[in-house]
Amino acid sequence: MQSFSFAAGERKFFGICMIIGVISLIITYLTDDPLNSRFWSNILINASFFTGIAFITLFLYAAKILAYSGWHAQFKRIMESFYMFLGIGLIFMVVLGLGTVMGFHSLYEWNNEMLVSEDIIIQNKSAFLNPMWYMFATIVFGASWFFVARQLRALSLKEDKVGDIEFKVHKRMKVWAAIMLPLGGFTSAAAIWLWLMSLDAHWYSTLYGWYTGSSWLVASVAFLILTIIYLKERGYYPKVTDDHFHDLGKYLFAFSVFWAYLWFSQYMLIWYANIGEATVYYQTRLEYYPFIFYANVAINFILPFFVLLRNDTKRKKGTLIFVSIFVIIGHWLDKFLMVVPGVDYTTKKILSATNPEAAAEFSRLIMPGFLEFGVFIGFIGLFGYFVFTSLSKAPLVASKDPYLEESLHHHVV
Amino acid sequence: MGSIISPIREPLVTGNKTYNQITEDICAPTERAPSISWVIAFSVANVLAAVFLFTSAWTIWQGVGTWDLNRTIGWGWDITNFVWWIGIGHAGTLISAILLLFRQKWRTGVNRAAEAMTIFAVAVAGQFPLIHMGRAWFAFFVFPYPNTRGPLWVNFNSPLLWDVFAISTYATVSVLFWYVGLIPDLATVRDRARGFRKKIYGIFSFGWTGSAKHWQRWESLSLILAGLATPLVLSVHTIVSFDFATSVIPGWHTTIFPPYFVAGAIFSGFAMVQTLMIITRYVLKLQDYITIAHIESMNKVILLTGTMVGVAYLTEVFVAWYSGYIYEQFAFYNRAFGPYWFAYFAMMTCNLVSPQIFWFKKMRRNLYVTFIMSIFVNIGMWYERFVIIATTLARDYLPSSWSLYSPTWVEIGIFIGSIGVFFTLFLIFVRVAPVVAIAEIKHILKSSGDQYLEKQKEYVQKQQFSEKN
Numbered sequence: 001m002q003s004f005s006f007a008a009g010e011r012k013f014f015g016i017c018m019i020i021g022v023i024s025l026i027i028t029y030l031t032d033d034p035l036n037s038r039f040w041s042n043i044l045i046n047a048s049f050f051t052g053i054a055f056i057t058l059f060l061y062a063a064k065i066l067a068y069s070g071w072h073a074q075f076k077r078i079m080e081s082f083y084m085f086l087g088i089g090l091i092f093m094v095v096l097g098l099g100t101v102m103g104f105h106s107l108y109e110w111n112n113e114m115l116v117s118e119d120i121i122i123q124n125k126s127a128f129l130n131p132m133w134y135m136f137a138t139i140v141f142g143a144s145w146f147f148v149a150r151q152l153r154a155l156s157l158k159e160d161k162v163g164d165i166e167f168k169v170h171k172r173m174k175v176w177a178a179i180m181l182p183l184g185g186f187t188s189a190a191a192i193w194l195w196l197m198s199l200d201a202h203w204y205s206t207l208y209g210w211y212t213g214s215s216w217l218v219a220s221v222a223f224l225i226l227t228i229i230y231l232k233e234r235g236y237y238p239k240v241t242d243d244h245f246h247d248l249g250k251y252l253f254a255f256s257v258f259w260a261y262l263w264f265s266q267y268m269l270i271w272y273a274n275i276g277e278a279t280v281y282y283q284t285r286l287e288y289y290p291f292i293f294y295a296n297v298a299i300n301f302i303l304p305f306f307v308l309l310r311n312d313t314k315r316k317k318g319t320l321i322f323v324s325i326f327v328i329i330g331h332w333l334d335k336f337l338m339v340v341p342g343v344d345y346t347t348k349k350i351l352s353a354t355n356p357e358a359a360a361e362f363s364r365l366i367m368p369g370f371l372e373f374g375v376f377i378g379f380i381g382l383f384g385y386f387v388f389t390s391l392s393k394a395p396l397v398a399s400k401d402p403y404l405e406e407s408l409h410h411h412v413v
Numbered sequence: 414m415g416s417i418i419s420p421i422r423e424p425l426v427t428g429n430k431t432y433n434q435i436t437e438d439i440c441a442p443t444e445r446a447p448s449i450s451w452v453i454a455f456s457v458a459n460v461l462a463a464v465f466l467f468t469s470a471w472t473i474w475q476g477v478g479t480w481d482l483n484r485t486i487g488w489g490w491d492i493t494n495f496v497w498w499i500g501i502g503h504a505g506t507l508i509s510a511i512l513l514l515f516r517q518k519w520r521t522g523v524n525r526a527a528e529a530m531t532i533f534a535v536a537v538a539g540q541f542p543l544i545h546m547g548r549a550w551f552a553f554f555v556f557p558y559p560n561t562r563g564p565l566w567v568n569f570n571s572p573l574l575w576d577v578f579a580i581s582t583y584a585t586v587s588v589l590f591w592y593v594g595l596i597p598d599l600a601t602v603r604d605r606a607r608g609f610r611k612k613i614y615g616i617f618s619f620g621w622t623g624s625a626k627h628w629q630r631w632e633s634l635s636l637i638l639a640g641l642a643t644p645l646v647l648s649v650h651t652i653v654s655f656d657f658a659t660s661v662i663p664g665w666h667t668t669i670f671p672p673y674f675v676a677g678a679i680f681s682g683f684a685m686v687q688t689l690m691i692i693t694r695y696v697l698k699l700q701d702y703i704t705i706a707h708i709e710s711m712n713k714v715i716l717l718t719g720t721m722v723g724v725a726y727l728t729e730v731f732v733a734w735y736s737g738y739i740y741e742q743f744a745f746y747n748r749a750f751g752p753y754w755f756a757y758f759a760m761m762t763c764n765l766v767s768p769q770i771f772w773f774k775k776m777r778r779n780l781y782v783t784f785i786m787s788i789f790v791n792i793g794m795w796y797e798r799f800v801i802i803a804t805t806l807a808r809d810y811l812p813s814s815w816s817l818y819s820p821t822w823v824e825i826g827i828f829i830g831s832i833g834v835f836f837t838l839f840l841i842f843v844r845v846a847p848v849v850a851i852a853e854i855k856h857i858l859k860s861s862g863d864q865y866l867e868k869q870k871e872y873v874q875k876q877q878f879s880e881k882n
Contacts, residue, residue, distance in 0.1 A: 066713070070419055124737040165874050167421050178772070181717075185724055193735075206669035206725075206732045250514075261647060265671040272659040273666050277738070402421040405873050409417040 002236060006392040014385040021378010028371045034358050037347040038365060040105040041339050042372060044096055046379040048195050049335045051089030051142075052216035053223065053383075058083035058149050059184045059213075060220065062177035065170075070403030071247055071410045074240055077398060078227050080156060081390040082220065083149045088386055090142040093195065097138045100131040109201040109346040114353060122201050129198050137194050141187040148183065151176045156398060163400025170402050188213060196335075199342030203281045207266045212338075214259040218300065219331040221251045222324035227387065229317050236396055242315040243412045249314025252323060253304055260301035284341045288366055292337050299330030332376055336368050416860060420870035424863035425519055426854060428701040435702075435854055439847045440602055442697045447844060450696060455840045461833020468826030469544050477547045479823045485814045486806040490824040491541045493798040494831060496653055497681070498538030499580065500674075500794060503646060504682025505531025506587050509594070510642035513635065518861050521853040522707045525598075526693060527686045528591040529846075533838040534685070535584045537831050542576075544827065572655035579652040583645045590638045596621050597631065597852040650678040657801060664744035664805040667732070673725035677794060680718035680764070683711050684790035689839065691784045693848060702849045705778050712777040715790065719768035722797075726765060744805060752817060753804040756796045763793020 028039045061079045064072060072079070099105040109115050109122065110129035116122050122129065152173055159169040189209035197208045205211075225248050231237055270278045285293050304323050313319040344364050351359035368376075398404065430438075447455075472479055482489050505527040512520040543549050555577050557567045567574050600621035603614035621627060654674035657665040687708070694703040733745040748757045767789050770776045777783070803818050820828075842848075859865050 121737045206667045266668045403419045405417045
C-alpha cells in the first residue's frame with residue numbers, strides 16, 4: 001500500500017507557519033501588560049483548541065469502531081494522526097497547569113489569593129478550583145486519553161502486519177474504544193470546566209462541557225476534510241470518492257447544526273430565565289464583543305447550514321474547502337470569545353489592585369489582532385507538521401482493516 | 414449502499430430466506446385468526462383502556478380536584494405521564510429517520526413496529542395535557558387564531574404553547590413516515606387477499622403497483638421525511654425540557670436539560686421497543702427478522718444513552734454544588750435525601766447503574782436480561798420525571814408552602830389505563846399490518862442475509878487477505 005512522503009515544500013510551509021507563531025508570541029510577550037495576560041491567553045486559546053480537536057477525534061474514532069462504521073476505513077490513519085497530537089497539546093496544557101501552581105501567569109481569578117480572599121463565592125468553590133485539581137485533571141485525565149490513543153494507534157499498526165479474516169486485532173481495538181467512550185465522556189467535562197469555564201469563575205452552565213465538545217467536533221471534521229482533499233490532490237487516496245466527501249460533508253453539516261442547537265439551548269435558557277448571575281456571561285460578550293458574538297453564529301451555523309444543505313455542495317471539493325476553512329476560523333473565534341473576556345476581567349481587577357498605572361493603560365482586547373492570528377497560524381503549523389510526520393510513519397491505508405473493502409466500494413444514495 | 418459487506422458484521426436476516434418466504438412469514442400474522450394469547454392480551458388491554466376512559470371521564474365530570482394537586486404542586490402524575498409517554502415516542506422516529514440517514518441496516522427489522530409504537534405513545538401522551546385542562550372541551554383554545562373571545566391570544570412566550578406546535582408537528586411527520594413506509598407492504602397484503610379484504614387493503618395502499626416510478630418516488634419521499642423528522646426528534650423533547658428549564662425553579666433551570674432530555678427520551682424509547690419486540694418476535698415467530706443482533710444493537714443504544722443521562726445527572730449535581738447557589742444545592746440535597754428519596758434512588762439505580770450490565774456481551778444477547786432491563790428502564794425513566802416534577806415542587810422557596818403529594822385513585826387509574834390504551838392500539842396494529850417492513854427486509858437480504866454473507870466472506874478473504882497482499 002501507498003506510503004506518504006512528507007515533501008520538503010510542506011515542511012517549509014509548516015515551518016514558516018511555526019516561525020510566524022513564535023515571532024507573534026515573542027512580540028506579544030514584549031508588548032504585553034505586566035501580567036502577560038495576552039500572551040498566556042493566546043496559548044490557552046490555541047492549546048485547548050488543538051488538544052480538544054485531538055481529544056474529540058479520538059472520541060469519534062472510538063465511537064466509530066463501536067458503531068461498526070466502515071466507510072471511513074480508508075482514511076482512518078488521518079484520524080489517528082490527529083488524535084496522537086494529544087501528546088503535544090497536553091504539554092502546553094501542563095505548562096499552563098504549572099503556571100497555576102507556580103504563579104507565572106494569572107489567567108484564572110480563582111488562582112489569585114488576593115482576589116479569592118475577598119470573594120466568598122470563589123472560596124466556596126476552592127475545593128475544585130485550585131491548582132492541584134487543575135494539574136490532576138490535565139495530567140491524569142490527559143494521560144489516560146493519551147494512553148488509550150497510543151493503544152489504539154499501536155493496535156491499528158499491528159493489524160497491518162498480522163491482521164486476518166478473524167479480525168482478532170480489531171476486536172482488541174473494540175475493548176479500548178469501549179473504555180474510551182465513558183472515560184472521555186466523564187473526564188472531558190471536568191477538564192473543560194477547569195481549563196475554560198473557570199475563567200469566568202463565578203459563572204456556571206451545565207451544558208458548557210457538551211457545547212465545547214461539539215465545537216471541537218466540528219473543527220475536527222473540518223480539518224479532516226481539508227487534509228483528505230489536500231492528500232488527494234497530491235495523488236494519494238485514489239479510492240476516496242465523492243461519496244466519501246458526501247458523508248464527510250454530512251458530518252460537517254450535522255455537527256454544525258448540533259453545535260448550533262447546543263449554542264441556542266444554552267443562550268436561550270439563560271436569556272429566558274434572566275437571572276443576573278447567569279446572564280452576566282452573555283451581557284459582557286454582547287456589550288464588548290458584539291462582532292465576534294454574532295460572527296460566531298453566522299460563521300458556524302448560518303454559513304455551513306445554507307451552503308451544505310444542498311446535495312451537490314457536499315460532493316464538491318470547492319464548497320467543502322470553503323466551508324471547512326470558515327468553520328475552523330469560526331470555532332477558533334468561539335474559543336477566543338470563551339477565553340478573552342474572563343481573562344481581561346481578571347487582569348484588570350488584579351492590575352487595579354496592584355499596579356494602578358498599568359490598570360489605567362490596560363485596554364480590553366475586543367478583537368483578535370494580527371498577533372492572535374499569528375499564534376493561531378503557528379499552532380496550525382505545529383499541528384500540520386505533527387500530523388504529516390505521523391502520516392509518513394505508517395502506511396496511508398490500513399490494509400487489513402475489517403471494513404476496508406466496504407470503504408473502497410462506498411456508495412451513498 | 415455499498416454492495417460489499419464486511420464479514421465482521423452479523424447477518425440481519427437468518428434462516429436462509431428467499432424473497433417468497435419473507436412475504437409469507439411476515440404477512441402470515443395478518444391472515445390467520447388471532448391466537449388465544451392475543452385474545453387474552455387484547456382483553457386485558459381493553460379492560461385497562463376502559464379504566465382510562467372511566468377515570469378521565471371522572472376527572473372531567475368532577476374536576477381536577479379529584480387529583481391530589483395543591484397550591485404548590487400544580488403538576489403531578491399527569492405531567493409525569495405526559496413526559497414519560499412523549500419520551501417513549503422518540504425511539505420510533507429515531508430508528509426510522511436518523512438511522513436511515515446513517516444507513517444502519519439493522520433498523521429494517523424493527524423500524525415499522527417502533528414507528529407504530531411512537532405514534533401510539535404520542536397519541537397517549539397528548540391525552541394528559543387535555544385532561545389536565547379540566548374543561549377539555551375548550552382544548553381548541555390552545556390554537557392561535559383570531560377569535561371572538563375578545564383580544565385573547567395564546568401566550569407565544571410560553572414553552573407550553575411551543576409544546577403544542579412541536580408535538581403536533583412531530584405527530585404529523587411520524588404518522589406520514591410510518592404510513593408512507595406501510596404503503597408497499599399494504600399492497601403486498603392486498604395482492605394476497607381476496608374479496609372484501611382485498612378492497613379494504615386496496616383503498617389503504619393508494620393503488621400501489623410497484624412500478625419503478627413508484628419506488629423512485631417512495632425512496633425520495635422517505636429520504637425527505639427522514640430529513641424533516643431528524644430535527645424533530647431533537648426538537649420535541651427539547652421543547653418539553655423547556656417547559657421546566659425556562660422557569661426559575663431550582664432543579665429545573667439548568668442549561669443541560671435540552672440534550673439530556675433528548676438522550677433520556679431515546680433511552681426510554683428503546684427500552685419500550687425492547688419490551689414490545691421481545692414479545693412480538695416470539696409470539697409472531699419473527700426471530701429470523703428481529704435477531705439477537707438487533708436486540709444487541711438496541712441494548713448498546715440503551716447503554717450509551719443511559720450513560721449519557723448519567724453524565725447529565727452527575728453534571729447537574731456537581732454544578733449545583735459548584736454554583737454556590739444555596740437553593741440549587743438544597744434542591745439536589747432534597748432529591749436525594751428528602752421525602753421522595755426513594756424516587757431519586759429508583760431513578761439512579763434503574764437509569765444509570767443497572768444499564769451498565771450491558772457492558773457484557775453475554776448480557777446484551779440474553780433475552781431474559783434484556784426484557785427485565787427494559788422494564789427497569791421504563792420504571793427508572795418514569796421516576797426521573799417524577800423526581801424532576803414532584804420533588805421540586807414539593808419543596809418551594811418558601812418553607813411555609815411546602816407540602817407533599819401522593820396520587821389519588823383517579824390519577825393512578827389514568828396512568829394504568831393509559832398503558833391499556835397503548836397496548837390496545839399496538840395489538841390492533843399487529844393484527845392488521847405487517848409488523849416488519851417487508852420491502853425493506855427484501856432490500857437488505859442480498860447484503861445482510863446469512864447465506865449471502867458467506868459469499869461476502871470469501872470475497873473479502875480473496876481481496877484483502879490472500880497471499881498477494
